[in-house]
Amino acid sequence: MLYYKSITFNLFYIFVVSFISVPYTNGNSINEYRKMFPKLGENVTLKCEFNNMINSTVFWNIHHKELPGRAKILKNGNLFISSFNTTDAGIYICDRAAGNETSIEFELISKSIPGSLLDVKVIPYSVLILITWREIENNDTYPVKYITIRYRIVDGGYASNSWNVLKVNPSKVQKEIYSLRPNTHYKIQLSVSNEIGEGAITELTTKTLNDLTETELEKHLLEGIDTFDTRAWTFAVIVIMSTFSIFGIALCCLFIKDPRMQKSLEDSDDIERIELIPNITINPGYCET
Incomplete structure:
Protein backbone atom coordinates (compact mmCIF):
# COMPACT_ATOMS: atom_id res chain seq x y z
CA MET A 1 0.00 0.00 0.00
CA ILE A 109 18.49 42.02 -22.20
CA SER A 110 19.58 45.60 -22.74
CA LYS A 111 23.21 46.51 -22.37
CA SER A 112 23.12 49.67 -20.30
CA ILE A 113 25.66 52.00 -18.80
CA PRO A 114 25.64 52.48 -15.01
CA GLY A 115 23.82 55.33 -13.35
CA SER A 116 25.40 58.27 -11.57
CA LEU A 117 26.97 58.11 -8.12
CA LEU A 118 24.59 58.82 -5.23
CA ASP A 119 25.04 61.05 -2.17
CA VAL A 120 28.26 62.63 -3.43
CA LYS A 121 29.81 64.99 -0.86
CA VAL A 122 32.94 67.15 -1.12
CA ILE A 123 34.80 68.24 2.02
CA PRO A 124 37.45 70.88 1.20
CA TYR A 125 40.61 71.63 3.19
CA SER A 126 43.46 74.03 2.45
CA VAL A 127 45.54 71.74 0.20
CA LEU A 128 43.32 68.66 -0.22
CA ILE A 129 39.74 67.62 -0.92
CA LEU A 130 37.89 64.60 0.47
CA ILE A 131 35.15 63.17 -1.79
CA THR A 132 32.65 60.61 -0.45
CA TRP A 133 29.73 58.75 -2.07
CA ARG A 134 27.29 55.91 -1.40
CA GLU A 135 28.43 52.33 -1.99
CA ILE A 136 27.73 51.13 -5.54
CA GLU A 137 25.21 48.31 -6.06
CA ASN A 138 26.72 46.19 -8.82
CA ASN A 139 24.76 44.72 -11.72
CA ASP A 140 25.69 41.03 -11.98
CA THR A 141 25.56 41.10 -15.79
CA TYR A 142 27.68 44.21 -16.28
CA PRO A 143 29.59 45.03 -13.07
CA VAL A 144 31.22 48.41 -12.56
CA LYS A 145 34.87 48.45 -13.66
CA TYR A 146 36.02 51.71 -12.08
CA ILE A 147 35.02 55.19 -10.92
CA THR A 148 36.48 58.17 -12.77
CA ILE A 149 37.24 61.44 -10.98
CA ARG A 150 38.25 64.52 -12.97
CA TYR A 151 39.19 67.88 -11.50
CA ARG A 152 40.63 71.20 -12.67
CA ILE A 153 41.10 74.78 -11.48
CA VAL A 154 38.46 77.28 -12.59
CA ASP A 155 39.86 80.45 -10.96
CA GLY A 156 40.80 83.21 -13.39
CA GLY A 157 44.60 83.42 -13.16
CA TYR A 158 45.13 79.69 -12.68
CA ALA A 159 42.22 78.35 -14.77
CA SER A 160 43.01 75.28 -16.87
CA ASN A 161 41.08 73.49 -19.61
CA SER A 162 42.91 70.20 -19.04
CA TRP A 163 41.48 67.76 -16.52
CA ASN A 164 43.42 65.77 -13.95
CA VAL A 165 42.01 62.22 -14.12
CA LEU A 166 41.94 59.58 -11.37
CA LYS A 167 40.68 55.98 -11.61
CA VAL A 168 39.21 54.62 -8.38
CA ASN A 169 38.36 51.05 -7.40
CA PRO A 170 34.54 50.64 -7.32
CA SER A 171 34.70 49.01 -3.88
CA LYS A 172 35.82 52.30 -2.31
CA VAL A 173 33.43 54.96 -1.02
CA GLN A 174 35.84 57.90 -0.70
CA LYS A 175 38.90 59.47 -2.30
CA GLU A 176 41.37 62.17 -1.19
CA ILE A 177 42.88 64.58 -3.73
CA TYR A 178 46.16 66.10 -2.57
CA SER A 179 48.56 68.91 -3.61
CA LEU A 180 45.86 71.48 -4.32
CA ARG A 181 46.13 75.26 -4.17
CA PRO A 182 44.64 76.97 -1.08
CA ASN A 183 41.75 79.41 -1.52
CA THR A 184 41.08 78.15 -5.08
CA HIS A 185 37.91 77.07 -6.91
CA TYR A 186 37.92 73.57 -8.41
CA LYS A 187 35.43 71.87 -10.72
CA ILE A 188 35.01 68.14 -10.03
CA GLN A 189 33.36 65.47 -12.21
CA LEU A 190 32.56 61.90 -11.13
CA SER A 191 31.27 59.03 -13.27
CA VAL A 192 30.94 55.23 -13.17
CA SER A 193 32.00 52.95 -16.04
CA ASN A 194 31.34 49.34 -17.01
CA GLU A 195 32.23 47.40 -20.16
CA ILE A 196 29.39 49.14 -22.03
CA GLY A 197 30.61 52.65 -21.38
CA GLU A 198 30.64 55.62 -19.02
CA GLY A 199 27.56 56.54 -17.02
CA ALA A 200 26.05 59.91 -16.19
CA ILE A 201 28.48 62.55 -14.93
CA THR A 202 28.02 64.19 -11.54
CA GLU A 203 29.59 67.67 -11.53
CA LEU A 204 30.36 69.83 -8.50
CA THR A 205 32.33 73.00 -7.75
CA THR A 206 34.16 73.58 -4.48
CA LYS A 207 36.70 75.98 -3.01
CA THR A 208 39.71 74.99 -0.93
CA LEU A 209 40.16 76.74 2.41
CA ASN A 210 42.41 79.73 2.98
CA ASP A 211 46.03 79.07 3.95
CA LEU A 212 47.08 80.84 7.18
CA THR A 213 49.00 84.06 6.40
CA GLU A 214 51.41 85.89 8.74
CA THR A 215 48.65 88.30 9.72
CA GLU A 216 46.30 85.42 10.61
CA LEU A 217 49.05 83.69 12.57
CA GLU A 218 49.64 86.93 14.51
CA LYS A 219 45.93 87.08 15.28
CA HIS A 220 46.00 83.52 16.61
CA LEU A 221 49.07 84.22 18.75
CA LEU A 222 47.52 87.36 20.24
CA GLU A 223 44.15 85.77 21.00
CA GLY A 224 43.06 86.67 24.55
CA ILE A 225 45.56 89.53 24.91
CA ASP A 226 42.77 91.89 25.94
CA THR A 227 41.75 89.75 28.90
CA PHE A 228 45.30 88.94 30.00
CA ASP A 229 46.19 90.11 33.58
CA THR A 230 49.39 92.22 33.36
CA ARG A 231 50.02 91.87 37.11
CA ALA A 232 50.71 88.17 36.73
CA TRP A 233 53.09 88.90 33.85
CA THR A 234 54.88 91.61 35.90
CA PHE A 235 55.24 89.31 38.91
CA ALA A 236 56.70 86.54 36.73
CA VAL A 237 59.24 88.95 35.23
CA ILE A 238 60.28 90.22 38.67
CA VAL A 239 60.80 86.68 39.98
CA ILE A 240 62.91 85.71 36.97
CA MET A 241 65.02 88.88 37.12
CA SER A 242 65.56 88.47 40.88
CA THR A 243 66.74 84.90 40.40
CA PHE A 244 69.21 85.93 37.71
CA SER A 245 70.46 88.80 39.92
CA ILE A 246 71.13 86.46 42.85
CA PHE A 247 73.06 84.06 40.63
CA GLY A 248 75.08 86.95 39.20
CA ILE A 249 76.04 88.31 42.63
CA ALA A 250 77.05 84.85 43.88
CA LEU A 251 79.24 84.31 40.84
CA CYS A 252 80.97 87.67 41.27
CA CYS A 253 81.68 86.87 44.92
CA LEU A 254 83.39 83.63 43.94
CA PHE A 255 85.62 85.41 41.42
CA ILE A 256 86.62 88.04 43.99
CA LYS A 257 87.24 85.55 46.82
CA ASP A 258 89.31 83.01 44.88
CA PRO A 259 92.55 85.11 44.37
CA ARG A 260 92.72 85.92 48.12
CA MET A 261 92.47 82.26 49.09
CA GLN A 262 95.15 81.34 46.57
CA LYS A 263 97.54 83.99 47.97
CA SER A 264 97.04 82.81 51.58
CA LEU A 265 97.81 79.25 50.60
CA GLU A 266 101.03 80.32 48.86
CA ASP A 267 102.17 82.30 51.97
CA SER A 268 101.58 79.31 54.25
CA ASP A 269 103.70 77.10 51.98
CA ASP A 270 106.63 79.58 52.13
CA ILE A 271 106.55 79.67 55.95
CA GLU A 272 106.70 75.87 56.14
CA ARG A 273 109.74 75.77 53.85
CA ILE A 274 111.62 78.35 55.93
CA GLU A 275 110.97 76.36 59.13
CA LEU A 276 112.28 73.16 57.53
CA ILE A 277 115.76 74.55 56.67
CA PRO A 278 117.15 74.87 60.30
CA ASN A 279 115.83 71.43 61.22
CA ILE A 280 117.53 69.83 58.25
CA THR A 281 120.85 71.57 59.05
CA ILE A 282 120.87 70.57 62.71
CA ASN A 283 119.50 67.07 62.22
CA PRO A 284 120.22 65.56 58.77
CA GLY A 285 117.88 62.65 59.49
CA TYR A 286 114.90 64.99 60.02
CA CYS A 287 113.53 64.51 56.54
CA GLU A 288 113.61 60.71 56.94
CA THR A 289 111.49 60.93 60.03
Missing part, protein backbone atom coordinates in the same frame (compact mmCIF):
# COMPACT_ATOMS: atom_id res chain seq x y z
CA LEU A 2 2.77 2.39 0.95
CA TYR A 3 4.59 1.44 -2.25
CA TYR A 4 1.65 2.48 -4.45
CA LYS A 5 1.23 5.74 -2.50
CA SER A 6 4.89 6.53 -3.03
CA ILE A 7 4.62 5.91 -6.79
CA THR A 8 1.48 8.07 -7.00
CA PHE A 9 3.18 10.92 -5.12
CA ASN A 10 6.27 10.76 -7.36
CA LEU A 11 4.17 10.82 -10.54
CA PHE A 12 2.18 13.78 -9.24
CA TYR A 13 5.41 15.63 -8.31
CA ILE A 14 6.92 15.03 -11.77
CA PHE A 15 3.72 16.28 -13.43
CA VAL A 16 3.65 19.49 -11.36
CA VAL A 17 7.35 20.25 -11.95
CA SER A 18 6.98 19.62 -15.68
CA PHE A 19 3.93 21.87 -15.86
CA ILE A 20 5.65 24.73 -14.01
CA SER A 21 8.88 24.47 -16.00
CA VAL A 22 7.18 24.78 -19.41
CA PRO A 23 7.51 28.45 -20.52
CA TYR A 24 4.74 30.46 -22.05
CA THR A 25 4.92 29.85 -25.82
CA ASN A 26 1.39 30.48 -27.01
CA GLY A 27 0.70 26.76 -26.85
CA ASN A 28 3.69 25.77 -28.99
CA SER A 29 6.81 23.87 -27.97
CA ILE A 30 10.13 25.70 -27.81
CA ASN A 31 12.56 24.52 -30.47
CA GLU A 32 15.38 26.89 -29.51
CA TYR A 33 16.13 29.47 -26.82
CA ARG A 34 18.53 32.37 -27.40
CA LYS A 35 19.68 35.15 -25.10
CA MET A 36 20.86 38.41 -26.67
CA PHE A 37 22.40 41.58 -25.21
CA PRO A 38 21.84 44.47 -27.64
CA LYS A 39 23.21 47.91 -26.89
CA LEU A 40 20.94 50.89 -26.42
CA GLY A 41 20.23 52.60 -29.75
CA GLU A 42 21.35 49.55 -31.73
CA ASN A 43 19.24 48.02 -34.53
CA VAL A 44 18.29 44.43 -33.68
CA THR A 45 17.23 41.64 -36.05
CA LEU A 46 15.68 38.45 -34.64
CA LYS A 47 15.95 35.59 -37.13
CA CYS A 48 13.03 33.20 -37.23
CA GLU A 49 14.82 30.34 -38.98
CA PHE A 50 12.02 28.11 -40.20
CA ASN A 51 12.31 26.69 -43.70
CA ASN A 52 10.54 28.56 -46.53
CA MET A 53 9.23 31.26 -44.22
CA ILE A 54 7.54 34.46 -45.40
CA ASN A 55 6.15 37.21 -43.23
CA SER A 56 2.54 36.16 -43.87
CA THR A 57 3.13 32.74 -42.27
CA VAL A 58 5.07 34.01 -39.21
CA PHE A 59 3.60 35.13 -35.93
CA TRP A 60 5.72 37.19 -33.48
CA ASN A 61 4.72 38.02 -29.93
CA ILE A 62 6.32 39.15 -26.68
CA HIS A 63 5.39 37.92 -23.22
CA HIS A 64 2.79 40.11 -21.51
CA LYS A 65 3.44 43.06 -23.84
CA GLU A 66 2.69 44.28 -27.33
CA LEU A 67 5.43 44.42 -29.91
CA PRO A 68 7.27 47.76 -29.90
CA GLY A 69 6.04 50.33 -32.39
CA ARG A 70 9.46 50.31 -34.06
CA ALA A 71 9.30 46.53 -34.60
CA LYS A 72 8.73 45.34 -38.16
CA ILE A 73 8.34 41.82 -39.61
CA LEU A 74 10.53 41.51 -42.70
CA LYS A 75 9.68 39.56 -45.86
CA ASN A 76 11.85 36.64 -44.78
CA GLY A 77 9.96 36.39 -41.48
CA ASN A 78 12.63 38.01 -39.29
CA LEU A 79 11.73 40.70 -36.77
CA PHE A 80 13.55 44.03 -37.06
CA ILE A 81 13.66 46.48 -34.11
CA SER A 82 15.18 49.90 -34.77
CA SER A 83 16.95 51.93 -32.06
CA PHE A 84 16.64 49.37 -29.28
CA ASN A 85 15.97 50.81 -25.81
CA THR A 86 15.30 49.45 -22.33
CA THR A 87 11.52 49.24 -22.88
CA ASP A 88 12.11 46.79 -25.74
CA ALA A 89 13.71 44.23 -23.42
CA GLY A 90 11.77 41.01 -22.93
CA ILE A 91 11.13 37.54 -24.35
CA TYR A 92 10.13 37.41 -28.03
CA ILE A 93 8.59 34.25 -29.54
CA CYS A 94 8.49 33.37 -33.22
CA ASP A 95 6.16 30.62 -34.53
CA ARG A 96 4.02 29.80 -37.52
CA ALA A 97 0.75 31.65 -37.79
CA ALA A 98 -0.99 28.31 -38.31
CA GLY A 99 -0.04 27.30 -34.78
CA ASN A 100 0.99 23.96 -33.33
CA GLU A 101 4.51 24.40 -34.70
CA THR A 102 7.80 24.54 -32.87
CA SER A 103 8.86 28.04 -31.84
CA ILE A 104 12.05 30.02 -31.35
CA GLU A 105 12.35 32.14 -28.22
CA PHE A 106 14.60 35.22 -27.91
CA GLU A 107 15.32 36.94 -24.60
CA LEU A 108 16.58 40.49 -25.12
